[in-house]
Amino acid sequence: MATMPADRSPDSTLAFLRAGYRFIGERCDRYGSDVFQTRILLAPTICLRGRPAATLFYDAERFQRREAMPLRVQRTLIGRGGVQGLDGPEHRDRKAMLMSIMTPAAIRQLGQLFDDEWQARIPAWEGAAPVTLYDELGRLLTRVVCAWAGVPLAASQVDRRSVELHAMIEAPAMVGPRHWRGLLARRRAERWIADLIERTRTGISPAPAGSALQVIAEHRDARGRLLPRRIAAVELLNVLRPTVAVDRFIVFAALALHDHPAWRQRVRDDDEATEQFVQEVRRYYPFFPAAAAQVRRSFDWQGHHFPRGRRVLLDLYGTNHHPALWSEPELFRPQRFAGRPVDAFQLIPQGGGDHWTGHRCAGEWITIDLMKRAVTNLTSVMRYEVPPQDLALDLRRMPALPPSGLTLTNIRRTA
Numbered sequence: 451m452a453t454m455p456a457d458r459s460p461d462s463t464l465a466f467l468r469a470g471y472r473f474i475g476e477r478c479d480r481y482g483s484d485v486f487q488t489r490i491l492l493a494p495t496i497c498l499r500g501r502p503a504a505t506l507f508y509d510a511e512r513f514q515r516r517e518a519m520p521l522r523v524q525r526t527l528i529g530r531g532g533v534q535g536l537d538g539p540e541h542r543d544r545k546a547m548l549m550s551i552m553t554p555a556a557i558r559q560l561g562q563l564f565d566d567e568w569q570a571r572i573p574a575w576e577g578a579a580p581v582t583l584y585d586e587l588g589r590l591l592t593r594v595v596c597a598w599a600g601v602p603l604a605a606s607q608v609d610r611r612s613v614e615l616h617a618m619i620e621a622p623a624m625v626g627p628r629h630w631r632g633l634l635a636r637r638r639a640e641r642w643i644a645d646l647i648e649r650t651r652t653g654i655s656p657a658p659a660g661s662a663l664q665v666i667a668e669h670r671d672a673r674g675r676l677l678p679r680r681i682a683a684v685e686l687l688n689v690l691r692p693t694v695a696v697d698r699f700i701v702f703a704a705l706a707l708h709d710h711p712a713w714r715q716r717v718r719d720d721d722e723a724t725e726q727f728v729q730e731v732r733r734y735y736p737f738f739p740a741a742a743a744q745v746r747r748s749f750d751w752q753g754h755h756f757p758r759g760r761r762v763l764l765d766l767y768g769t770n771h772h773p774a775l776w777s778e779p780e781l782f783r784p785q786r787f788a789g790r791p792v793d794a795f796q797l798i799p800q801g802g803g804d805h806w807t808g809h810r811c812a813g814e815w816i817t818i819d820l821m822k823r824a825v826t827n828l829t830s831v832m833r834y835e836v837p838p839q840d841l842a843l844d845l846r847r848m849p850a851l852p853p854s855g856l857t858l859t860n861i862r863r864t865a
């Protein structure tokens with residue numbers, strides 16, 4: 451049995467928080483190995499990156515998700531009792547419920563709402579002083595996803611709910627006030643949505659046919675039982691929160707257009723180029739750093755022992771930047787995706803493997819669709835200038851965002 455390289459320090463949690471997205475990759479480079487062992491939150495943890503590792507990580511015979519996510523991530527970002535922590539038949543059933551929402555027609559409907567709202571906002575932006583794209587998109591996506599999902603949201607509540615959904619996304623890797631804000635936001639948002647589920651079930655607030663609200667409120671498990679309303683709330687928030695989080699990817703897309711202006715012309719009226727551009731944004735920019743699982747039964751892999759119960763982290767960012775998988779991974783080059791099918795274990799910003807049978811992101815198609823529409827709106831529907839500002843991405847901060855939130859000036863509608 452080979453000895454797995456191991457961090458020497460008794461606990462690397464602080465080092466992880468300090469190093470951010472490069473934590474696993476830096477150590478893999480240093481040890482010359484895509485597998486090493488460390489301690490995070492005091493628990494022994496095996497870190498992995500690369501394509502063979504991703505293929506292993508998504509083998510549900512070997513790994514389970516029960517209790518795999520650190521409690522601090524559950525209490526803020528993903529909630530407790532939701533699909534992310536289920537295994538086996540229970541996971542299949544819950545995942546099928548969520549995937550049933552993601553039909554091509556429903557995705558188109560969400561995209562249409564998004565385009566309509568974006569274009570309706572342009573006059574307000576035209577008149578205004580500098581517009582911060584991140585803030586605008588956060589509120590816009592909150593309104594759009596609630597309307598699409600059948601969740602009533604008064605105009606006066608948009609800011610508040612948008613702040614709550616963002617607080618959950620910003621909290622998991624933070625200590626102090628940012629973390630506490632995420633804890634509080636999750637409690638409030640779960641109460642809001644659990645009440646709505648109750649009112650929907652009793653007929654006080656009927657859900658639009660086919661909406662995410664209806665699907666989740668009325669879902670029955672294999673034994674014919676409705677989901678407990680708090681769990682139904684966690685699942686509906688699993689649709690609302692990450693759709694709002696697409697604002698970060700759209701800011702990254704706008705940043706990429708700014709840094710690589712030749713692509714502004716290429717993506718215009720060219721669906722293939724837009725697709726390549728969006729895939730490269732998802733590969734290149736840092737978002738979800740790592741996925742977590744737990745060894746279900748002991749096994750050996752590539753000469754290394756994986757004992758039962760051991761926590762395992764798969765480096766999503768590091769796999770998307772792996773030098774053996776991507777030529778010049780630190781360059782932004784959308785053309786790398788030209789004429790090449792996307793492999794299920796190589797480009798994994800939203801997890802790898804299969805959407806139905808595994809834990810791959812349920813909202814990946816929504817994400818890609820919204821990003822493509824955003825790129826079209828930014829290049830073919832309006833023009834703008836990007837004044838001097840702090841756009842430096844700090845990879846130590848999870849989740850990352852350019853500090854300015856991307857400020858735009860002189861916005862004009864062009865189409």
Ligand code: HEM
Nearest residue numbers: 533534689692693695696737738741800801809811812813
């Ligand atoms: C799971 C990333 C958008 C719903 C995941 C996972 C990642 C991820 C890394 C976990 C994969 C794993 O555990 O193996 C992202 C990123 C997004 C995004 C970076 C960009 C904003 C969305 C959207 C939705 C969504 C738009 C829904 C509308 C989910 C759900 C799961 C999930 C329900 C749990 C799947 C399961 O455990 O089976 N996402 N996601 N995500 N995502 Fe996303």
Ligand code: MYR
Nearest residue numbers: 622623691692695738740848849
């Ligand atoms: C979602 O809302 O589910 C999708 C986007 C959230 C990404 C937030 C990433 C923050 C850092 C999480 C650390 C997890 C480490 C295992």
